[in-house]
């Protein structure tokens with residue numbers, strides 16, 4: 001069997017690095033394209049070290065047509081498209097940056113794929129496209145009603161991919177709607193590396209545990225949930241990464257457009273997450289209950305049956321395991337990739 005080559009845009013980022021490890025260890029060759037706007041070349045080196053295989057790393061922007069035509073000079077069998085901006089609050093303040101990068105970047109990528117007749121793409125979408133859930137669990141046929149520019153960029157790219165597949169029946173787009181990825185690779189050498197104050201719960205807790213932040217503010221203790229704090233579907237990033245390998249394989253065997261949720265189907269509250277992290281780190285996490293955060297919902301979790309039926313994928317790792325692995329990454333890399341403690 002010939003080895004397939006996968007282009008991974010945004011491969012140096014949090015989910016991209018974990019996915020590149022799983023691709024390499026599953027026998028794929030990987031070309032990583034990243035502009036390092038939210039990541040570091042060190043991350044790619046660590047991927048190579050974990051997998052014991054080289055990545056072809058290209059520094060550049062998906063919107064740069066010259067870079068893209070250079071990337072596609074080599075034979076590419078399929079693409080996993082992670083490259084995007086992802087902070088909800090920032091997307092409200094700088095919508096044109098988000099539409100430009102996330103939608104414009106996806107269009108530039110598809111144009112380059114069209115030129116070279118590359119017809120397989122796996123796209124990083126998000127559960128954020130569902131907006132405020134009407135019923136739980138969320139299945140893929142729930143209405144798409146994003147409530148912020150970031151969510152709109154994801155919904156727009158979904159529509160573009162739907163149309164792209166309708167125009168050419170040999171094309172495949174597998175759109176993965178992730179719930180809440182957390183944790184890190186069990187080696188402790190790759191993980192999430194937020195450059196500013198983390199918006200998301202998990203990295204914030206990790207930074208309280210390591211002493212970088214005094215305490216967690218829990219956004220609301222009066223939600224309609226069993227303990228009053230927000231409930232989400234947290235999945236281990238290694239499970240998520242494996243889901244991409246399964247989606248890619250499915251994409252090579254099938255044509256057409258598919259939306260697939262990737263989540264565990266289980267809800268965990270903020271207080272439950274704090275307790276799980278405390279057990280993993282053997283440390284107390286200080287917290288205070290604050291006001292609700294604008295745009296938040298009480299609860300959100302996935303109906304993961306499509307992933308199981310179509311991809312044969314289900315989350316195998318627990319929130320506890322994610323806390324253990326996330327804490328290992330945080331301890332070994334208190335300053336993320338800038339510290340470079342575990343490199344070499």
Ligand code: NAD
Pocket residue numbers: 009010011012013014015016033034035036037038039040060061062063081082083084085086101105124125126127178179180181
């Ligand atoms: P990340 O910021 O760690 O990774 C994104 C990578 O893309 C970074 O390495 C960044 O440098 C790169 N990048 C951004 N714009 C680029 C461009 N124009 N050209 C080339 N490279 C570019 O984010 P992540 O958490 O790994 O997320 C990956 C994808 O998954 C994103 O599309 C994100 O919207 C989506 N997603 C993430 C989450 C989450 O909670 N992390 C949830 C749902 C969906």
Ligand code: UD1
Pocket residue numbers: 088089126127128179180181199200201202204216217218219220229230231232270293294295296
């Ligand atoms: C956020 C994004 C969503 C994105 C998802 C995964 C918003 C409004 N939504 O969703 O678009 O797809 O991340 O990246 O930003 N919490 C605290 N204190 C904190 C941080 C979070 O109590 O300091 C609570 C939140 O209120 C929520 C839960 O923890 O109940 C999870 O928050 P977060 O990690 O930001 O994820 P989402 O809210 O699901």
